[in-house]
Amino acid sequence: MTAETATAAACAEASSExxxxxxxxxxxxxxxxxxxxxxxxxxxxxxxGTFSGGPHGTPGAGAWMCQRIYGISPKAPRTLEERPxxxxxxxxxxxxxxxxxxxxxxxxxxxxxxxxxRVRVAVRPERIPADLLTETALQRAASILGVxxxxxxxxxxxxxxxxxxxxxxxxxxxxxxxxxxxxxxxxFDQVVNVTLEQKVTHEQARHSWRNLLKRHGERPPSSSAxxxxxxxxxxxxxxxxxxxxxxxxxxMWVQPPLSRTVLRIAExxxxxxxxxxxxxxxxxxxxxxxxxxxxxxxxxxxxxxxTLQRSHGAADLVAVGDYHLAHFVGEALTGRRTDDAGMLExxxxxxxxxxxxVRLLGLSGFRMSRFGxxxxxxxxxxx
Numbered sequence: 001m002t003a004e005t006a007t008a009a010a011c012a013e014a015s016s017e018x019x020x021x022x023x024x025x026x027x028x029x030x031x032x033x034x035x036x037x038x039x040x041x042x043x044x045x046x047x048x049g050t051f052s053g054g055p056h057g058t059p060g061a062g063a064w065m066c067q068r069i070y071g072i073s074p075k076a077p078r079t080l081e082e083r084p085x086x087x088x089x090x091x092x093x094x095x096x097x098x099x100x101x102x103x104x105x106x107x108x109x110x111x112x113x114x115x116x117x118r119v120r121v122a123v124r125p126e127r128i129p130a131d132l133l134t135e136t137a138l139q140r141a142a143s144i145l146g147v148x149x150x151x152x153x154x155x156x157x158x159x160x161x162x163x164x165x166x167x168x169x170x171x172x173x174x175x176x177x178x179x180x181x182x183x184x185x186x187x188f189d190q191v192v193n194v195t196l197e198q199k200v201t202h203e204q205a206r207h208s209w210r211n212l213l214k215r216h217g218e219r220p221p222s223s224s225a226x227x228x229x230x231x232x233x234x235x236x237x238x239x240x241x242x243x244x245x246x247x248x249x250x251x252m253w254v255q256p257p258l259s260r261t262v263l264r265i266a267e268x269x270x271x272x273x274x275x276x277x278x279x280x281x282x283x284x285x286x287x288x289x290x291x292x293x294x295x296x297x298x299x300x301x302x303x304x305x306x307t308l309q310r311s312h313g314a315a316d317l318v319a320v321g322d323y324h325l326a327h328f329v330g331e332a333l334t335g336r337r338t339d340d341a342g343m344l345e346x347x348x349x350x351x352x353x354x355x356x357x358v359r360l361l362g363l364s365g366f367r368m369s370r371f372g373x374x375x376x377x378x379x380x381x382x383x
Contacts, residue, residue, distance in 0.1 A: 016134045017120040022147055025057040025114045027178030031146055032063045035182055038206030042213040042233035057114030057178050065107045066220035066234050067186050069136055070273045071100040077271040080295050102128050105137040106220040106228045124221035146180025149313055154353040165333045172364045183313035187276030188269055189235040190311040194303050195261050204253050211252045216244055238269035261298030283316040283352040309355055316352040332366045
C-alpha cells in the first residue's frame, strides 16, 4: 500500500463523537421525528426507545441521519432567477454550475440522559480533509438537534396573553419542555423532499422519496467505529437528479408537474446552496428566503415554509396552502374551522413564534373532526 493509498483509507475511516449538553430536558423523538418522512425513510430514522418524553427527556432514544455537506462555488449564481450552465455530456459535473460537495456524513444521535445527547460521525471527504469535514458535521449536529432553539420568548408571551387558548398552549409546553425546532442545514435536500409532497397523499409522497433514494441514492459513509445501517441512502445531488429518466419518475409515483419542478430545483442548485448558507435564522431573513424560493416555478408559499421549517428551524413561517392545517388551527383555537386568512389572523398575536404555536397544537392531543371519505388515489404506475 502506498502512502497516498494509506492516507485515503485513513480519511475514509475517519469518525468522531461528542456529547451535546442541551441545558434543559430534551425530547429527541419528538424533535427529530418531524424530519423522518414515513416509517422507512432511507435518510432519517428515529428510534424512540421507551418514548417517555415530557419533563424528564427521553433517555435511550436515538436517531440515524445521513447528509451531503456542500461548499459554495465562486461562480454560483447569487439569485434563483439566474440559470446555471447545463451539464456537459462528457463530465459528471460542471464545476462552473454545480455546488462543491465537500463530502458525505453519517450521524448517529443517542440520548444519554435527560439533557445529554451523544453524537457520533462517520465521514467520506471529497474536497476537504476528513478532520475538517468531521468538525463541520459535529458543528451542524447541534443545529440539527435544535440546541439553540429558544422558546423562552413564546413561554413569556403565552403567560402575558393569559387567554384560554394561550393558557392551554402554555400547559402543553410545560408537558413537553424538551421539544425544539430542528435545523438540518440542508436546504437543497429539503426543498426536493417537500416538492415531492405537493398535492399528493402522505402515502404517495413517502413512496416517492423512499424509492428515489433506494433506487438512485448512494450508501452513506461508515467507519470501524460507526457502521451505517444497510437501509440508509444519501439524498441525491443535483447531477444525480438530472440523470433520473422520465419513466423512473412515473414508476416512483411522481407526477410530471412535480418531476419538472424537481429538475428546475436541480438546475438552480448552486444558488439554492448559496442562499441557504448565507441566510441567518432570524424571522425577517427567513421570510425573505421563502419569497426567493417561490421565484422557482412550481414552488409556492407552502413548499417554501415547509422547507425552511426543516432546514432552518423557521419559528414563524406557517405553511399557508396546506389541505388540513387551517381547519386544524381554527378548530383547536376557536372550535370552528377557518381558511388560511383566518388562520393567519388567529396566529397573529403569537408572532414571531407562529410555527412554534402550530407545533404545540400538534402536541396538545387535539384531534380535528373528520368529514367525508378518506382520499384513496388511483395508482397509475403500471400504465
